[in-house]
Amino acid sequence: MKLSLKSIVTAAALCCVAAAGHAADFKPRIIRFGYGLAEDSNQGHAAKFFADDLAKRTGGKLKMKGFGSASLGSDVQMQNALIGGAQEMMVGSTATLVGIDSDFGVYDLPFIFRNEKEADAILDGPFGQNLMAKLQEKGLVGLVYWENGFRNLTNSKRPIAKMEDLQGIKLRVMQNPVYIDMFKGFGANAIPLAFSELFTAMETGTVDGQENPVTTIQSSKFYEVQKYLSLTKHVYSPWIVLASKKWWDGLSADEKKAIQESAAATRDFERKETRESSAKAIDFLKQKGMQVTVVSDKEIERMQETTRQATQKFASEGHTKLVKDLQSDLEKVRK
Numbered sequence: 001m002k003l004s005l006k007s008i009v010t011a012a013a014l015c016c017v018a019a020a021g022h023a024a025d026f027k028p029r030i031i032r033f034g035y036g037l038a039e040d041s042n043q044g045h046a047a048k049f050f051a052d053d054l055a056k057r058t059g060g061k062l063k064m065k066g067f068g069s070a071s072l073g074s075d076v077q078m079q080n081a082l083i084g085g086a087q088e089m090m091v092g093s094t095a096t097l098v099g100i101d102s103d104f105g106v107y108d109l110p111f112i113f114r115n116e117k118e119a120d121a122i123l124d125g126p127f128g129q130n131l132m133a134k135l136q137e138k139g140l141v142g143l144v145y146w147e148n149g150f151r152n153l154t155n156s157k158r159p160i161a162k163m164e165d166l167q168g169i170k171l172r173v174m175q176n177p178v179y180i181d182m183f184k185g186f187g188a189n190a191i192p193l194a195f196s197e198l199f200t201a202m203e204t205g206t207v208d209g210q211e212n213p214v215t216t217i218q219s220s221k222f223y224e225v226q227k228y229l230s231l232t233k234h235v236y237s238p239w240i241v242l243a244s245k246k247w248w249d250g251l252s253a254d255e256k257k258a259i260q261e262s263a264a265a266t267r268d269f270e271r272k273e274t275r276e277s278s279a280k281a282i283d284f285l286k287q288k289g290m291q292v293t294v295v296s297d298k299e300i301e302r303m304q305e306t307t308r309q310a311t312q313k314f315a316s317e318g319h320t321k322l323v324k325d326l327q328s329d330l331e332k333v334r335k
């Protein structure tokens with residue numbers, strides 16, 4: 001009797017040691033996840049999915065709280081908060097990272113991606129992953145790319161069917177030289193501005209127009225202040241999910257793994273939702289009274305010609321190899 005009790009106790013102890021060895025190392029943590037769009041947007045829906053998914057994977061230990069509508073600051077302000085360790089995570093445009101690493105302008109080269117499939121292959125492949133890894137030196141950990149999408153033009157002045165129609169239009173662009181060069185080339189008056197200030201700028205007439213994917217034009221209610229939409233698809237814009245390196249380095253291996261796996265699941269969810277809602281957004285915008293111009297293939301070709309200059313300028317500013325690498329990877333993807 002005594003012996004068997006002892007063996008039971010021993011067995012129980014062994015079992016628990018083994019269980020403890022396998023139990024994941026999760027500490028209770030609050031993760032502030034900032035983003036620029038509204039809660040009811042593809043970005044906001046994905047942020048919610050991320051928080052729920054991460055809670056499930058970690059038994060509720062890693063609590064992610066989403067802060068939408070740039071309530072923690074613009075993309076650039078959040079990047080700096082992450083670098084300083086004052087905020088844990090965010091998602092924002094890759095285009096706004098150029099102040100930290102100018103290489104990120106490469107995704108903004110006009111008409112570089114022909115479709116979403118090409119973008120996925122480059123972003124999730126060695127090119128996109130290598131670029132992301134470089135951010136660690138700057139105090140940021142890149143996790144995954146989400147789809148913002150192909151960008152289109154809106155404005156309050158007139159329909160844009162050809163480049164010349166952009167003459168003198170005050171057009172808000174992201175804080176990124178490739179965009180400034182591209183739209184100056186088209187004859188617009190390109191004004192760099194944070195996304196968080198864009199709606200008011202259009203409402204007050206500080207700018208006449210802007211460019212963003214149709215999903216954003218819908219979720220940010222730009223149709224309330226913009227009459228004309230031109231389907232130009234001039235750039236495919238990725239979003240990037242970032243973590244503060246200062247904070248990340250203090251996480252356990254299990255915590256890092258859970259966040260990485262959850263980020264990958266969220267990326268797949270986000271791209272699917274964005275593609276589905278993108279297909280419906282144009283009809284929605286028409287119903288809201290927007291006048292939609294389909295830009296002809298011939299005109300798109302003219303625009304492509306004009307933007308060669310912006311691409312060459314970016315390459316000549318220390319990015320020749322980067323642009324070549326992207327083009328050769330794209331050729332492989334196209335085969």
Ligand code: TK8
Nearest residue numbers: 036037075092093174195
């Ligand atoms: C949101 C921005 C936005 C981007 C822009 O924070 O600035 O126009 O397209 O998605 O990152």
